[in-house]
Amino acid sequence: MELSFTVRGRPRAQELAQQIRLAILEGRLRAGTRLPSTRALAESLGCSRTLVTAVYEELVAEGYLEARRGSGTYVAAELPVGSVVTEGVESPPPQWLEPLRNPDGDSPGSDECRVDFTLARQVVEPVSRRSWARMWRAVGRQSPPRDAGPPEGDPGLREAIAEYLGRARALRCGPDDVVVTTGGVRALDLVAQAVLRPGDPVAVEEPGYPAARRTLEDRGAVLLPVRVDDDGLRVVELGSAPLVVYVTPSHQYPLGVRMSVSRRVALLEWAARHDRLVVEDDYDSELRFDGPPLPALAGMDRAGRVVYVGTFSKILAPGLRLGYVVAPRWLRERLVRLRERSGDRVPWPVQRALAAFLAGGDFDRHVRRVRRQYAERRSALREALQPASGVARLRGMEAGLHAFLEFAPELDELHLAEVARRRGVRVSPLAPFYLGTPDRRGWLLAYGGLSTQQVWWGARVLTEVLLESAQLRAKEPVGSRP
The missing domain is CATH 3.90.1150.10 (Aspartate Aminotransferase, domain 1)
Known part of the structure; x- marks a missing residue:
């Protein structure tokens, strides 16, 4: 049996005890094997005899070793009930378990690249330190809430989001139309949970956003791919089967095209005619470089058939995990009920900080x-x-x-x-x-x-x-x- 101290910063007694346990559990120390005396082992390891004695006593108490008066210390004939290898050994997953798939279609490798x-x-450009500090100072001056807060999100943040969307995306919405979520994908998941039943057909862009597709499939949707051309989703190919259509009209993921105004009008007319729902993921809408701004589908909607999904994670910091849904009143009630039931809420300091960031002009x-x-x-x-x-x-x-x-x-x-x-x-x-x-x-x-x-x-x-x-x-x- 080879023993040594290899983990810097870990207590020596803890490391020695774990090495002996593993040697016993893995069969390198068999039942009845006599261990070195405390003096001999202490000398070989360069540690105190007191440390080795304490380790032996601990393992005797746990049932891994047994002390025989006048003879020494031995590996116990029977191991403790429920003893398992806790380090160094990995069991394979169940054979029926599906392997993980990368949600963005990439397989990041370990190879070095420039x-x-x-x-x-x-990744995104960080917020300036001055603005970042200012938004958190604003939170520090506030008293923490005495309860978990409303499931739909902090009132101040919802008001700031509604004001921003009205100014930047021409959405006619108020604070009561906004539900705050833990990120953009979670916003889509919440909508899917609220409206979909297993087997419901959902139209998605082809090619499209893998993470969104996985989210919809996880909620039981049957995905119907619809081709995308230079004007966006080909509305004429929708037919009448889909109950929900998921689109990224501002910067289609992944082709990057913008849905033309004529296609937007056609999609809204299709939704109203067939009594269907459109989920608009306004991905990358803040970062427009060329061409005139195009109105959001939700801003053009007159029939209440568009659910608007957005996030601040991609433009501010992915670690914020803050998204939102702007929904018709009938759907908002369902979303709030689901949020209340799950308890999945954005921490209040993050909500208050972003509210200050939006209201103070720092976001713009x-x-x-x-x-x-x-x-x-x-x-x-x-x-x-x-x-x-x-x-x-x-x-x-x-x-x-x-x-x-x-x-x-x-x-x-x-x-x-x-x-x-x-x-x-x-x-x-x-x-x-x-x-x-x-x-x-x-x-x-x-x-x-x-x-x-x-x-x-x-x-x-x-x-x-x-x-x-x-x-x-x-x-x-x-x-x-x-």
């Missing part, structure tokens, strides 16, 4: 600042990829923090992604974002968490990969191409 454009690694200043910073990275991406424009077209640049680089049909997105990875750049191929057979090829490039220099260098590498591939194909005999 530039990571994958959507799974997307933050959005203006990060727009300028992201615009520089966006320009660097576009310029660095320009030489490859003959084989790959950059799309979805009007808004948001990721773009879609659409390939010519002859390019293999998965193979070229692997080539780029070996050169130190990771990307998200488009194929995993489809439920069915992909009708487009390309890469998704998230640039929000990168510096301008990183964006430029990484995009230049991608340009080289694309041009080299195109040159190789040009040299192939025509008959040998697939």
Whole structure:
């Protein structure tokens, strides 16, 4: 039996006792084996005899060892009831358990890379320290609430959200229309829980947001993929079967297109005609760079058939975990009841801090600042990829923090992604974002968490990969191409 002290900062007696336990449980110390004397073991370990004596006595008391007067200390013939290996051994999961799937369609690897454009690694620009400190000072001057607060969220925050949405997105809503949630995906989950029954058909964009699809499936929805083109969701392909439609009209995830006004009108008319519900995820609506602002579906809705879902996590800090739902009154009552039953609420200091941040104008200043910073990275991406424009077209640049680089049909997105990875750049191929057979090829490039220099260098590498591939194909005999 080999024993030593290896874990720095851990009490020696605790480490020694655990090593002896593991040796017994794993069969390296068999029943009836005599242990070294306390003096001999203390000398070999370079510790006090008192420490070893205390460990032996502890293990005797637990039933792992037994002391025989005049003979020494031995491994007990029978181990304590319920004894298990607590460290170092992992049991396999049940064979029927489904493996975890990455919600964003990426498989972050352990390989080192210089530039990571994958959507799974997307981060945001931090709020300025001065603004951050000011919003928390405002909370520090308030007394904590004497109860858990209303399940729909802090009244001050709901008022600030309603005021912001009226100003920025032309939504006609008041504080009573807003329900605060722990993030954007949780907001969608809450809506799905309130309106869906197992087996209900729900239309989703194709390609679309994997995390939203998983959320809907977890609530029993049967997903009906509907194609997306340059004007957004193809409303003419909806038919009458879906009870709910989930869309990201401001910056479609993942293609980045904006739903045209005519498509928005058509979708609202479809919902009113068939008595259906539209869930509008206003993803990336704050970060618009080009083109005129387009009204939110919820702002255009006259029939009360749009549920508006938003989040502050993507623009402020993912760790805030704060989203919201703006819903018709009949649905709001269901949402509040579910929130009350679950007890799942955003901590009151976070709600109060964000209320102060919105009401004091800090949020608007933050959005203006990060727009300028992201615009520089966006320009660097576009310029660095320009030489490859003959084989790959950059799309979805009007808004948001990721773009879609659409390939010519002859390019293999998965193979070229692997080539780029070996050169130190990771990307998200488009194929995993489809439920069915992909009708487009390309890469998704998230640039929000990168510096301008990183964006430029990484995009230049991608340009080289694309041009080299195109040159190789040009040299192939025509008959040998697939």
